[in-house]
Amino acid sequence: MVAEDVLDLDGSGIGCLEHSHRGEVFDQVLSQTESLTRNVLNVPSDYSVLFLQGGATQQFGLIPMNFSGTGLSAHTNTGVWTTKAIRAAEQFGPISIVFDGADDRFRHLPDPTNLQIPEEASYFHTCANNTVMGTQWKTLPSPPASVPHVCDMSSEIGSRVLDWNSLDMLYAGCQKNLGVAGTVLLIIKNDLLHRSKAPNPFNYQEHASAGSRLNTPPTFGIVVLRRMLEWIQEHGGVKNMALRAEKRAQLLYDAIESTQGYWQPHASHACRSVMNVTWHGPNPEAEFQFLHQANELGFSGLKGHRSVGGLRASVYNAADEVACQKLAELIQTSSRSCK
Incomplete structure (x- = not known):
């Protein structure tokens, strides 16, 4: 199907690599991909779905840029990717590491119910699955109600049923389970979205207001994402x-x-x-x-x-x-x- 889309997107006679990202045909692609995302991942209505350029590593900087307040951000250090996220967050304010698995070479994860997450934290960051170390949270931690939980799900999105009660924002590079590199799926609770404070073009609220077209989106990646979501839906x-x-x-x-x-x-x-x-x-x-x-x-x-x-x-x-x-x-x- 993707090969067909490259040559002829949805019967338009023009391939997806040639279509305008603001044209009617791509309007339909975006609408269908958002609808599929909501259906396949059971996304609640009070969350926004964004399709962004880049990768998950880029979000390591954008998250604190948008949400670091006057207080600290809280983190679990469970491997290579969380280490990078912590380094990025340190550039925007104080941090609290509530678990650090480095001394054990990241062989285990803590009991998610025993984490001491500061109630004043501006956000709490985790990585659901650690590709390098081979560890995975079987149950995601739940921070205090006042602390938004932001989770990197790049390597497991689309492979587990999500508990949205414990998630305020997830982001995922699509290249593992949902498509090709260069595309980020970001799903964020609207209450948190409205707190975005980074300047353009890094502000999540601005991207949402522009319908993921604040700048040129990763059109090919979104087309592939649509097909992958259809495939997941067709396979149970x-x-x-x-x-x-x-x-x-x-x-x-x-x-x-x-x-x-x-x-x-x-x-x-x-x-x-x-x-x-x-x-x-x-x-x-x-x-x-x-x-x-x-x-x-x-x-x-x-x-x-x-x-x-x-x-x-x-x-x-x-x-x-x-x-x-x-x-x-x-x-x-x-x-x-x-x-």
Whole structure:
């Protein structure tokens, strides 16, 4: 469908890369994509949906630019991306780190009910799934009612049912589960949106008032996002995506555990990600040999992030169970052949 859109968008005779972002055809694309977003993610009516340029890292600066007040912002430091978000927030005011997993190499997450989040915080920031470390909040923290919860959901959006009672704003780079790089989906409660105070073109309220067209939006990315949301809807919705994710991840974790310690997961059991499965071998040579075997079978991208090392399988919505089963078999057999 996307290939067709590039050549002929919705029967207009003109491809999506050529259409004006202010023309009638793209008006319909935006309207349909917002409607699909609301339906697929069950977005409440008192939230606004924005489609922005860039990526999630860009939001690390825009969030404090818009919402840092005279007080501090609160953060959980659960990996690479939250570390970057904290560094960005420090440029705009004082911060409070209510959990820091650095000393444990970010292997675990805290009990979300035990976090001491300051009631005077201007906002509370989390990252739902940590791609590099392979950890994931199974239940998102809920800050005090006076503190807006802002969550980076780049690597799990569209793969879990959302509890909007615990979210005031989420943002996600679409390249993992919802499309292509360069597009950000941002969903924000209107009460928080109205507090935006950054100058143009960085002000969220201004983007909302302009219908995500304060400047030229990422038109191609929005077209792809529309098709991905349709695909999720056609395949059982987010509930089914969550079940698929759990099943794929469990295949891999069971395979790792079956090697009796030869391969070892990086993340603690209670917070293992269903999007990014991370593990280590007994030595770098065994990991190198595994990567070589995986490459021969057609797998790629299994080398762990440079800050962690080891191995990582990213099993986003597009991954199928058959591929995960084959990878699980490789994990089991390689524990014998790599010794």
